Amino acid sequence: MKPASFEYHAPADAEEAVALLADLGDEAKAIAGGQSLVPMLALRLASFGHLVDLRRLDGLRGIEHRDGALRIGATTTQATVQRSQEVRAAVPLLARATPLIGHFQIRSRGTVGGSLAHADAAAEYPAVALALDAELQTLSVRGPRTVPAARFFTGMWSTALDEDELLTAVVFPVWRRPCGFAVEEFARRSGDFALAGAAVAVGLDPGGRIDRCAIALFGLGPAPCRAEAAQTALIGSEPAEEKADDIADLALSALDSVPSDLHGSAGYRKRVGAAMVARAWRRAVREAVHG
Template identity: 80%
Template sequence: MKPARFEYHAPADVEEAVALLAGLGDEAKAIAGGQSLVPMLALRLAAFGHLVDLRRLDELRGIEHRGRAVWIGAGTTQATIQRSDEVRTAVPLLARATPLIGHFQIRSRGTVGGSLAHADAAAEYPAVALTLDAELEALSPRGRRVIPAARFLTGTWSTALAEDELLTGVVFPARQGRCGFAVEEFARRSGDFAIAGAAVAVGLGTDGRIDRCAIGLFGLGPTACRAPEAEQALVGSEPAEETADDIGHSAMSGLDSVPSDLHGSADFRRRVGAAMVARAWRHAVQEALHD
């Protein structure tokens, strides 16, 4: 199939892009790498009268270390992130999640902002942003605002971005102290969306006890989510006190909207999700202990 007819716009700067989105309203859609939007348009799962192309906007690209955080422009490609030594050192969870996204052809066009704004429940970047408590920067005619990752994802393919807002960048906390990170997912084939996945970040205090813990889940509901009860139960304990399998089952206990589809039943997804949490927990703790 072919997409419905649309008018193409190529703004010269971010301000022009925002003005176009504001002026054209819900008939307009921003397009970055197009790795998710173009197939949806071609299959006529979505239709817009206007596409606003962001590829020429240099101010949306880049990776910058800013104090105790790393800023990544929304238009930065996943391949650029994968090659970045700075991301690998300062935001290792993001670096480790990136090779799991599709195939290298997709990563060379797909962008961090596009993935976050698309908000697919099985995508890696939304789960990583949620796990690391990232902050997302948006621009509109009303000015700039910062949206915590915990409030950004609102439902299936939906976010807290207003129609006239443009996602311009993401701020990830940089690695500090004794900590470990891991991401694990299960997919039918390499490059497919995950049936279930988990991202884990764990930090140890000077006494060797867990003082920071985040467990992000994806492919297990309408959006990526956290496992707050499991996280809270782990803070203050020693890593050896809890078994990884128990943590995996605990992380699944609060999920009440796990989907069933042709890829697997809700019960199957929960079992796979528990296994992915357990596997990621083991790797993250081992890294923290040897940090």
């Protein structure tokens, strides 16, 4: 199929882009890499009268350290993130999640901001942003604002972005060491969206006990979520790999909206999700303890 007709716009900077979004209203949609939007347009699952292309906006690209955090511009490609030594050193969880996204052709055009703004419940980047308490920077004609990841993902393919608002960057805090990170997911085939996955981050205090912990689940509901009960229970405890199965059970226990479809029942997804949490927990703890 072919997409419905639309008018194409190529603004020169972010201010022009948000002015277009404000003027055109809900008939307009921003497009960067297009790896999620173009298939939806082609299948006519979505239709817009205007597309605002962000590819000329050089100010929205790049990776830089700022005030103890790593800022990544929204139109930075996933392939750039995958190649970046800065990302590997400062935000290991993001670096490890990136190769799991689709195939290299998708990562060469897909963007960081596109994945976050699209907010697919089975996508890796939203779960990583949520696990690491990232902050998402936006711009509209009313000015810039910052939205914590915990408030950004509001439901299936929906976010806290207003219709006339543009995602400009995401800022990841850099965790102090010792800490460990892991992301695990299960998909039918390499490159497919995950049936279930988990992103885990563990930080230790000087005495070797857990003083910071994040467990983010994806593919198990309408939006990525944190396993709050499991995280709270782990603070102050010793980082033990043998606790992995109990931690996984606790992490999944609060889920009440696990999808059931032709790819798997809700019960199957929960069992797979628990296995992914346990596997990610073991890897993260091993790294935190042994470096």
